[in-house]
Amino acid sequence: xxxxxxxxxxxxxxxxxxxxxxxxxxxxxxxxxxxxxxxxxxxxxxxxxxxxxxxxxxxxxxxxxxxxxxxxxxxxxxxxxxxxxxxxxxxxxxxxxxxxxxxxxxxxxxxxxxxxxxxxxxxxxxxxxxxxxxxxxxxxxxxxxxxxxxxxxxxxxxxxxxxxxxxxxxxxxxxxxxxxxxxxxxxxxxxxxxxxxxxxxxxxxxxxxxxxxxxxxxxxxxxxxxxxxxxxxxxxxxxxxxxxxxxxxx
Amino acid sequence: xxxxxxxxxxxxxxxxxxxxxxxxxxxxxxxxxxxxxxxxxxxxxxxxxxxxxxxxxxxxxxxxxxxxxxxxxxxxxxxxxxxxxxxxxxxxxxxxxxxxxxxxxxxxxxxxxxxxxxxxxxxxxxxxxxxxxxxxxxxxxxxxxxxxxxxxxxxxxxxxxxxxxxxxxxxxxxxxxxxxxxxxxxxxxxxxxxxxxxxxxxxxxxxxxxxxxxxxxxxxxxxxxxxxxxxxxxxxxxxxxxxxxxxxxxxxxxxxxxxx
Ligand SMILES: Nc1ncnc2c1ncn2[C@@H]1O[C@H](COP(=O)(O)OP(=O)(O)OP(=O)(O)O)[C@@H](O)[C@H]1O
Ligand SMILES: [Mg+2]
Numbered sequence: 001x002x003x004x005x006x007x008x009x010x011x012x013x014x015x016x017x018x019x020x021x022x023x024x025x026x027x028x029x030x031x032x033x034x035x036x037x038x039x040x041x042x043x044x045x046x047x048x049x050x051x052x053x054x055x056x057x058x059x060x061x062x063x064x065x066x067x068x069x070x071x072x073x074x075x076x077x078x079x080x081x082x083x084x085x086x087x088x089x090x091x092x093x094x095x096x097x098x099x100x101x102x103x104x105x106x107x108x109x110x111x112x113x114x115x116x117x118x119x120x121x122x123x124x125x126x127x128x129x130x131x132x133x134x135x136x137x138x139x140x141x142x143x144x145x146x147x148x149x150x151x152x153x154x155x156x157x158x159x160x161x162x163x164x165x166x167x168x169x170x171x172x173x174x175x176x177x178x179x180x181x182x183x184x185x186x187x188x189x190x191x192x193x194x195x196x197x198x199x200x201x202x203x204x205x206x207x208x209x210x211x212x213x214x215x216x217x218x219x220x221x222x223x224x225x226x227x228x229x230x231x232x233x234x235x236x237x238x239x240x241x242x243x244x245x246x247x248x249x250x
Numbered sequence: 251x252x253x254x255x256x257x258x259x260x261x262x263x264x265x266x267x268x269x270x271x272x273x274x275x276x277x278x279x280x281x282x283x284x285x286x287x288x289x290x291x292x293x294x295x296x297x298x299x300x301x302x303x304x305x306x307x308x309x310x311x312x313x314x315x316x317x318x319x320x321x322x323x324x325x326x327x328x329x330x331x332x333x334x335x336x337x338x339x340x341x342x343x344x345x346x347x348x349x350x351x352x353x354x355x356x357x358x359x360x361x362x363x364x365x366x367x368x369x370x371x372x373x374x375x376x377x378x379x380x381x382x383x384x385x386x387x388x389x390x391x392x393x394x395x396x397x398x399x400x401x402x403x404x405x406x407x408x409x410x411x412x413x414x415x416x417x418x419x420x421x422x423x424x425x426x427x428x429x430x431x432x433x434x435x436x437x438x439x440x441x442x443x444x445x446x447x448x449x450x451x452x453x454x455x456x457x458x459x460x461x462x463x464x465x466x467x468x469x470x471x472x473x474x475x476x477x478x479x480x481x482x483x484x485x486x487x488x489x490x491x492x493x494x495x496x497x498x499x500x501x502x503x504x505x506x507x508x509x510x
Contacts, residue, residue, distance in 0.1 A: 050379050076385065084383040090376035094399050094476045104384035107394060136476040156384055 001026040007056035018215040027189045031202035034212035040195040044162045048082045061159040083153035087165045089145040091137040097148045098133040123151040143174030163194040259446035270433040277419045281354030289362025314360035326353040369404035402473035409466035
């Protein structure tokens with residue numbers, strides 16, 4: 001369904017992604033973990049071409065891009081297959097919650113307005129914002145804004161939704177509401193790649209964990225296994241730092 | 251000349267100036283309309299860093315911001331026909347008003363392009379990326395996401411420009427245009443009541459700016475309705491200008507706003 005082959009990306013002289021290979025099956029929920037600066041955000045941004053990889057191949061469904069020779073058309077098709085939920089939400093601030101969700105449907109997918117409105121309202125209902133359709137982002141809490149962001153991503157019916165630390169900009173008391181929405185859509189079999197620092201959440205919701213460090217995938221595995229007995233030394237170090245003692249000694 | 255101010259003259263001149271309001275507003279409207287188009291065109295090369303054009307637009311902006319409007323008026327009135335002669339266009343019969351409007355349009359265009367540039371910069375990059383991420387083209391993201399917000403941010407500056415432009419039209423009389431100021435100078439030739447005439451003129455400008463300001467402020471509020479005036483609206487201590495600035499700043503909240 002999604003295949004990344006030898007993705008490389010440099011900023012100036014610094015190589016940030018050093019040949020990433022990753023395959024994700026339909027319905028999988030992949031959590032990407034890794035220390036700060038390891039290239040997780042860059043990788044997600046490369047998948048939908050917000051960042052241009054230097055080389056490699058990206059395929060999502062039937063859209064493929066050869067990063068050595070990307071064409072505008074291929075990039076556009078690729079972006080059409082994925083949706084992104086940003087750490088800082090990035091809602092369109094001059095549009096209401098409903099308009100935020102409708103925008104992609106109407107402008108990009110040419111869905112008739114009425115139908116777009118109906119579908120968007122349903123999605124906002126689903127993320128628990130049925131009462132906030134006409135609120136502007138400035139009138140919503142961070143958690144609510146992020147849930148609009150998730151509805152906006154869902155609306156496009158993408159092959160995969162990419163989440164970049166969807167809760168790390170939130171006040172602690174708002175994290176739960178967003179995680180529970182993600183949990184809910186994960187159960188519906190939507191393919192997701194989630195970059196997160198929420199270890200417990202990753203373990204619970206992911207079907208696979210990918211651990212990155214220094215621009216490379218160091219280790220991947222099934223969550224219980226990954227947390228119980230990580231193979232690589234760097235993974236062990238990371239988990240030791242990230243998890244309060246005892247929590248994962250199941 | 252009479253010893254004291256004769257109010258009846260002020261009133262009379264005020265009424266007799268009214269018909270000239272049309273031409274003044276015509277200059278304002280036309281020059282801002284054309285100036286907006288020019289400003290947009292001139293802002294683009296700098297926004298997108300297009301090599302040579304970027305330099306050109308910089309030069310244009312510095313020139314029109316850095317020289318007196320009166321000189322620009324004369325330069326365009328006397329210089330443009332010469333330039334056009336090079337391409338064999340005869341403009342000797344073109345009404346003076348055309349040159350006046352051209353000068354004001356080029357003048358406002360320089361300021362408008364700066365306003366647009368600043369305003370576009372104030373719309374955070376993340377929203378554009380969100381637009382791309384939902385599959386928008388660059389043009390769609392610019393038109394649907396950046397432009398509406400940039401216009402809202404630029405409104406206060408644009409509003410100031412409208413008022414400045416209204417006042418600046420008073421220089422057009424120097425090329426013989428019978429707009430408000432020109433008219434006000436001819437009215438008292440018989441009576442010699444110049445002071446009364448200028449008083450009526452000032453009053454008229456003041457009323458026009460006042461109405462324009464009110465209208466522009468309404469428009470601005472409407473364009474910024476997504477950014478609540480909430481707390482600030484109920485605290486009169488905070489000036490309107492401070493609120494506008496906040497609204498503009500809020501559009502720009504990215505990292506800081508959310509990390510808290
Ligand atoms: N636009 C950029 N220009 C230059 N360097 C960049 C840019 N974006 C990221 N980097 C660098 O690339 C490296 C990887 O950054 P990235 O944001 O992908 O890390 P991350 O794993 O998402 O980290 P975090 O957990 O802190 O979000 C870092 O060293 C960062 O400084
Ligand atoms: Mg990151």
